[in-house]
Amino acid sequence: GIRDLVRSSGLGDVYKRQGQVRIENSALVMSPRVCVPLPYCVRYGRSSIRSVMTQRPAVLFVCLGNICRSPLAEAAFRKRSAEAGLCVDADSAGTADYHVGSPPDPRSIAEASLHGADISNYAGRQLHMRDFLRFTHILALDHSNLADVQALAPPDATARIGLLMDAVEDGKNAAVADPYHGNQDAFAETWNDVDRAARALVERFMRAVI
Numbered sequence: 591g592i593r594d595l596v597r598s599s600g601l602g603d604v605y606k607r608q609g610q611v612r613i614e615n616s617a618l619v620m621s622p623r624v625c626v627p628l629p630y631c632v633r634y635g636r637s638s639i640r641s642v643m644t645q646r647p648a649v650l651f652v653c654l655g656n657i658c659r660s661p662l663a664e665a666a667f668r669k670r671s672a673e674a675g676l677c678v679d680a681d682s683a684g685t686a687d688y689h690v691g692s693p694p695d696p697r698s699i700a701e702a703s704l705h706g707a708d709i710s711n712y713a714g715r716q717l718h719m720r721d722f723l724r725f726t727h728i729l730a731l732d733h734s735n736l737a738d739v740q741a742l743a744p745p746d747a748t749a750r751i752g753l754l755m756d757a758v759e760d761g762k763n764a765a766v767a768d769p770y771h772g773n774q775d776a777f778a779e780t781w782n783d784v785d786r787a788a789r790a791l792v793e794r795f796m797r798a799v800i
Contacts, residue, residue, distance in 0.1 A: 647795050648679035650721055651754065651784075652739055654729040656684030656714040658770050660731060661694040662781055663754060665707040666788035674792050682712070683721065685738040689714035695770065701777040705785070722747035729754040731784075732765035755783065757790040 617792045649661035660682035671678045684690075692714045693699070702709045717739065721728060730736035736753050743751060755761035766783045769776035 619785050627733060642754070644679045645726075647727060648725045649681075650717075650725040650728045650749070650792070651680070651682040651731065652683055652717055652728060652735055653682075653766075653771075654686050654687060654735060655689045656682055656716070657692060657695045657767060658698050658777070659766050659780055659784065660684065661709050662698055662702060662777075663729075663731065663766070663784040663787065664712075665702045665709050666705070666781065666785040667791060669705065669707050670785070670788040670792045671795075674796060676792055676795055678776050678795070679725075681725075682742050683717045685735050685742075686719055687716045690716055694775075697774055697777045698780075700774065704778075705781060717742065719744055722798045725749045727752070728759075729787075732768070736738070754787045757787045757794065760784065760792070792797050 596674070608789075624683050649667060651660040651667070653660040653663075664680050664682040667680050671680070693704075694709050694712050694714075699710050701732070719742070719747050722743050723746070726749060728739055729755055730752070733753065734749070739751055743749075753763065753765070755764040755766060758764075761783075766780060769780045
């Protein structure tokens with residue numbers, strides 16, 4: 591079963607949640623420290639754009655507070671990776687410390703649940719300097735957070751930093767709008783955006799080009 595196929599990624603304490611992938615109430619409950627080889631495991635790794643990957647990708651999704659957009663991006667990427675049988679590490683963080691330790695916005699939890707992902711066990715955290723070395727890719731959800739990530743990057747950063755929607759052919763230079771002040775429809779729109787990006791990322795990783 592899927593539980594038996596899960597193994598730790600070994601990336602250490604950078605991750606904020608523990609556990610295993612499991613099926614629960616028809617939802618895929620996902621932890622950052624997993625490798626899900628369904629139906630096979632393709633291993634990739636650190637690289638710059640358009641170069642061949644040789645190890646498993648580790649992707650960090652970043653928004654402002656880590657309670658709305660980036661948890662949904664993480665969930666969508668995990669879901670699409672698992673469906674494709676792609677071995678990945680994924681997490682999310684905020685550039686600000688407003689919601690450290692807090693669960694995602696209830697509307698994000700509800701939207702993810704509609705798509706078969708349980709993110710209720712996620713906990714907000716802030717971007718850390720070690721993230722620039724532990725992840726192969728750090729993808730910001732909008733231009734403001736992208737600028738903050740780039741400004742925080744240390745000289746020895748190895749992660750490729752970029753804008754999430756740049757992964758989508760017709761989404762170049764686009765931002766994922768912050769749904770925080772909107773209604774549930776705004777969160778549905780956010781899911782649509784991050785899910786399109788997740789599909790595109792998985793396709794690129796599966797081709798071993800990113």
